[in-house]
Amino acid sequence: MAIIKGILGWLEDRTGLGAAVKPVLDHKVPYTNWKTGWWYVLGSAVLVAFMIQVISGIALSTSYVSSAGEAYNSLKFITDEMIFGNFLRGMHFWGGSAMVLLVGAHALHVFIVGAFKFPREVNWLSGVVLFFTTLAMGFTGQLLRWDQTAYWSVIVGADQAARTPFIGESLAKFVMAGNTVGGATLSRFFAYHVFFIPGIIFLFIGLHLFLVIRNGISEPPERGEAVDPKTYRQRYHDLLEKTGVPFWPDAVWRDAVAAIIVVLGVVGLSIFVGPPHLEAPPDPTELRVYPRPDWYLLWYFSVLALIPPAAEPYVILGGPGLAIVLMIILPLIANKGERSPLRRPWAMGFVLLLVIMISTLWITGLVSPWSPDLTTKPIDPAVLKLSDAQTQLGAKLFYEKGCQYCHAIDVYGPSDASQPGSPRVVGGARGPDLSTTGSRLTKEQIVVRILNGGNSMPQFGTLLTPPELDAIVAFLQTRKLPTGEHQQGKANEVEVSTNQKK
Template sequence: MSWLRKTYDWIEQRVQLEEPVKDAALHPVPRSTASWWYVFGSAATTLLILQVVTGILLALVYVPSASEAWKSLDELNHQIYLGWFLRAMHGWGSNFMVAVVLIHMAQVFLFGAYKFPRELTWVVGVFLLLMTLGMAFTGQVLRFDQDAYWGLGIGASIASRVPLIGGALVNLLLGGPIIAGATLSRFFTLHVFVIPGILLLCVALHIWMVLKLGINEWPMPGRVVRRSTYLQEYHDLAHKDGVPFVPDALWKDLIFSSAILAAVAVCAIVFGPYGPTGQPDPTIIQTVPKPDFFFLWLYAVLSYLPPSLETPFILIAPVVAICILLALPFVAGEGEKSWHRRPVAVLTLVIVAVAWAIFTHLATFTPWSPEMDAWSGDPVPEKIIHSAAPLELQGAVVFQAKQCRNCHAIGGMGGLRGPALDTVATRLTEDQLIRQVIQGGGNMPAYGKNLSPPEVTALVRFLGTLKPAGQLPAIDATQKQQAEIASPKQ
């Protein structure tokens, strides 16, 4: 075996990894931290590796094209040997990863592990949580089925509400004003390259800081963190009552990570992969799209909020929550770590967990904000069409038959996803209405391929009647000015 030793020595002389690896493996940790409470970080890293490996294998088959994405996933499910299992491992691995990261964050918060000198470790952990949620959302979009299509529409609608940059943000995410082939390319790039790259860099930095600063000791009541004395106290604790990380702490990490991988495999076998459901079709709106499990709470909150509070909540609440998480270690960087003497921290964690569970449960039967049964409700109000011309009546029939009221309300009846149309004729000219119907815009899909020219004409004529009595319809000021210039002066 001398040739193996010579090969090893030759490589080690050039890369010099032996000493750093030994330092990392044998560095002392407080004996109390070599427990089952400290295994969630390693499990999250293991699940990330699973996601990277299964994601690479899926990328060999998946085609990020509007016309081919659904077909490639269907092929994985039914034609490629164990393709369904690969998809199921990736999908359930994503759910487990989000769950483990959330539990790890809760444990770090409860144990006060964000306090000095681990403030930056906590900050990086917050970004890891956000990137993990970003991976989950972009992964759902790549399924590109009905749920993914409408879910992306909701996401684009939320992005469009950002002041000043909303429109540009939607174009950046979707690759244009509507959901199309460029949209999948953008989200494929985010899901496969951008977010995993950031995740891996953050994980490397997170692990580096854990190695350099040490694993947080067990939070004992009365053991107070002070910036002036903590580093020396931790050093003394780790060396006087410490054990090497390998093997005393590592074996628990390995057992727990193996159990998590086994649980993912069991779920994959028993429940199978996520979707895809029906092929995406913006004209089929008799559907109740819901996000994946960890976003259900947001779905329920937005369903229950009054329309006037929806936009403020979307724009303000996430920013406030992230700022609180980032500021926490700098505001409460000293003091008690033990949850026995931090009742406010315990109560906060309990309230958040209970609220999340309640809203997630409600989301299993909460209707989506567009009333998806609006097509079976009352017909177009009679007062709107009692004096309509034949072409306008035909447009009202198209409006009802194509189920436009699933997203738009008239007379207080209909969906809430799009704006109410009672005064649409005062906001948009006939040309603008035609363009909106045919090309779509914002979070409204394009219907140019699903309506014949006579249907578009009739629909726009009907929409042109939707204005308050006595109020003039919208006009194109440019055309009016040109007409005045062209007309002979009296």
């Protein structure tokens, strides 16, 4: 014991590290109770997730080959052959997911309790940088998986960058590192993901933490206690003198609880769910692909799918641009006044709107009803139980002419309530479900629709011969509700009128 004490004493005398850290540990922070205190762990939880990323990332980099020709094989090797390889990939994916989720929650909490106000404006601004660099890590990280989706994601990213006025083409070439996605592309994304962006993150975490200590942790907001830059510092100082508690351990213990929850959560998900499945290799000549961003950008994928095409040039650039500008000007124009969410109805309304918007887009993104189902198979004629040759031909053409990629159909018909082993409904969800179209539309209405198409449907007028058209229409007319439940009437008029508007 005496020896250890001696060594520590010598170290402290020669380095002074303890004396440097002690004021940080001892510094007073506002008292928080069980209701307010737990929200303060979000920031440190992001840091824990980031540490998981650094550690698991360094481990993965020892075996990952950042070459376009070999990256996929090295990942396959890491996943299938290496001890703990699959686990580490899972840890890096779920750690990244936790980081994105927590950085969003942290930013939202800071916004809700108005902690970005004077004197913590630069805390917020450095946080904005960290927020967007975290998303950039998510995007570049998904690309390093270097499978089919990664390959096409680079192209989708480049095509979005290309919408920038004047420098669009150069930006797109910058994203791809050339005029194609190839050898140079992956090497660059590896450098961004492993050196450039983490470098920025380290720098800004340093600044962020320094500012947290310098400006002090914000006190839980009270109604009626508006922030006034003239008096706030003195008031905060007095508050700490009166009711402040030492950072260590009175505040830190909650961070420690949060840290272990994050780590156990990530480890648990890595074991029980594992990393995202490695898709087929990034072969540009393999065109049957269904590129999807990872979950944290899926809501944005929905935005791109659902906005009207005419709005796209503005939304693709203006959307993220507006988000960045709003986040930057927020602490500059709203740095004083009430912090309590109960006194900021507009801000809380905005939060509610944002949460509803993103969750809705997220859920929609999971279903992706706008994507045609190119995997759908021809319907087995035996199942359809069609009696005449024309409707049988129609069912065949329904698949061959591409209808089934966008339109779902109940193969057994709604009148058959039996639950067979094979799926009842086949086809995509891009267009309306046609399972009961024979009850909803007349023959003429079906013909008009097929020939003229719509916003999301090609005009089949030139693509079908008259007998083919007749066969498809005859087949669709067999798709009916059980007799007695006809819906003809009002519904038809609506259908036809939208038809003609388009």
